[in-house]
Amino acid sequence: MSRLDTKFGKKLKKYGATEFNRCYNCGTCTAVCSLTNSEDSFPRSMVRLSAAGDQNGIESSLKPWLCYYCGECSTSCPQTANPGELMMSLRRWLTGRYDWTGLSGLFYRSSLVTIIAMVLVFAGVIGYAAYESFDMERIMHTAHYFEMFAIMGVFAVILLPNIVRMWYLTVIKPGYKLPVKVYASSMSELFIHMFTQKRALGCDDNQARWFAHLILVIGYLTLLFTTVFLDWFSTESMFVVVLGYVVSAIVFAVTFVFVLGRIKQKQEIAKHSRPSDWFFIIWLLLMGITAFAVRLFIDLDLLAGNLWLFLFHFTILAQWALIIVPFGKWTHFLYRSFAMYFDKLQKSK
């Protein structure tokens, strides 16, 4: 039996959904959605659950992750209830719900807390640099290892348990008992969606947005690989150096376009930016630009006199790895693809 939380609407406001209670249940949003089908009909079903405050119903549903936010439902809504932004807010809320530490929800609800966390990480980096008496060699060395360990640590301690929680809430708790064979055979779904975001192509007129996003994902993952495993900042290999330049430039260029879109607010998806969206996109942009600049300074033999640049890059990196990746918008990379995997599991029954 579901317990209804009458204050859920109020809670959800802090995640960005403010107008969904205007809904008068005409179903236009579902009817215009190009990703909806008779099996998974949304977003109205999610509007209903949210209006009723049925948290159990929402946390066991994968529908929020099946939406790729073309915004057609919001522009067609007779009541301007903004169902598209509700789906976005539910994704934020679910991210908080899956996170066992509770920090995700805290960061989503309060930008002040996020800023304090950002400042603390910054202080940590500066403190460490002071501890090493601002010795460039040692800081760079540590930064490299920090990156490697941060990725592994965050994944093992935060992300993996959170995915298990998501699996528990959406597959186990609703009572899907599936043989291991099904888990194995559905696995391809996970990787296809993780690396191609194939489903987003189903959104109407979305080819350009999908392509830009795909380039960004590939660029970002390659940049990560280049810096962490190919040791871009100290490599002698010409190929790796050039590759690093190219991918960091790509990350910068695509995020720049996305930032511009959010400022211009022409597309429905870019109209309702929350602090979490800004942190994500701006930090990604800064990652691209500072990584590019650091390597450029190395190649021009200027870095030794410009330690501040590396510290800036290191700070961005640390904030990214310790705040945005485990608790921020970065997690949609995992949750979206795992949602497709779990959805496949649910349907294989």
Added chain:
Amino acid sequence: MQTERIKLTYDALVIGGGIAGGEAALNLANNGYKVLVVEKSLSVGGKMIMLSKVFPTLDCSACITTPKVSEISRHPNIKIFTESDIESIEKLGEHNFVAKVTRRPRYVVEEDCTACQLCEEACPVIVKDQFQYGLVGRKAAYIPFSICSPKVAAIDIDNCTLCGACEKVCPPGCIDFTMKAKQYEISVKTAIVATGFELFDPSTVKRYSYQEGKNVITSMQMERLLAPTRPFHTILRPSDGKVPDKIAYVLCAGSRDDSMGNPICSQICCMYSIKQAQLLMGALPMADITIYYIDIRAFGKGYDEFYEQAVSMGVRLVKGKIGKISEKENGNLVLRYEDVSTGKLKEAEHDFVVLSVGAKPNEEPQSLFKTQKLELDNLKYVKQSDPLLSPAKTTIEGVFVAGAATGPKDIPDSILSAGCASTEAISYLNS
């Protein structure tokens, strides 16, 4: 060029010759006041004269409108200006209004025309017939529609090629291409605004495929297909002339919808759709009729029974607003909607789709008043200064409002409000 204006004096000016304006004029005239009715189109009767039947009594609309229209046209105390525009109305003091009116030329001498239709036969130009809402064509020399009043031909000068064919065949020789617009200056003591409403234009909503889908029509077009003075004498779908057997009604097409610029309920669409569904079941006994709705609002006297009657006749009602209409190659249409009772997305195929278009405000009256401001409400309907106790009063003293000019109304409510406006006007005239 300033031509001399013809000066006339009346007690009351009624703006708009629809059912509300006509009723108000009649009430005033029967009380001995001289009334001028100014109508912008070629005939009085407004939208009601074009309808098939009225709900919930299923009386023939033409049969109850035409006697009323005849009475108005022949009343010794009423003068009607059709094809006329009001340029301005100035209030100079209490009981003292001056209106500047232009009568556009119809290029036919009204008094001499016998409505023999020989000009229509002779005219070589064919254009879409606006009085049949584009379903069929008409000539450039034409009688507006069979029960129009005055029943006099007119030349559509914009489409006329000036070939003179009509002039040659006209028995009384009443066609006069030299006719000029006439300017009037009219003094009145009071005015009644009865400018009615506009119909929502569904071509602004791409996903309804009103323009691309040949078999998607508006409810007003369906009224014409069902009316006694209808163009085809049966129900045919436009693309191929097939008699439809699976008809869909899309309710709230342009009503209760912020995204379409009209957030309020139009109050008439549920009932006229239910009415049309019943008439269609009579006209096409084998046809399936489905009404897609958000809520059925059957609020008036006898309305709910009328709705129950439709249900018992076999009209299918489905809760869910249509989101998208797409045309198939054979002219059929696929309607995409969420069946709200099950929460599932569904698609249904129909061979004829009627958009139950809503009512939109007619903002014209505001610009007519020059010395004082005729205020509109936030939805651009004429503002009632005291909507509860004196619903016919506007923000200008001595100017009253009747019918759908203040908001969507069905026919009984329009008649009621016309009665109210004329009573208020008489009180004002005697004050």
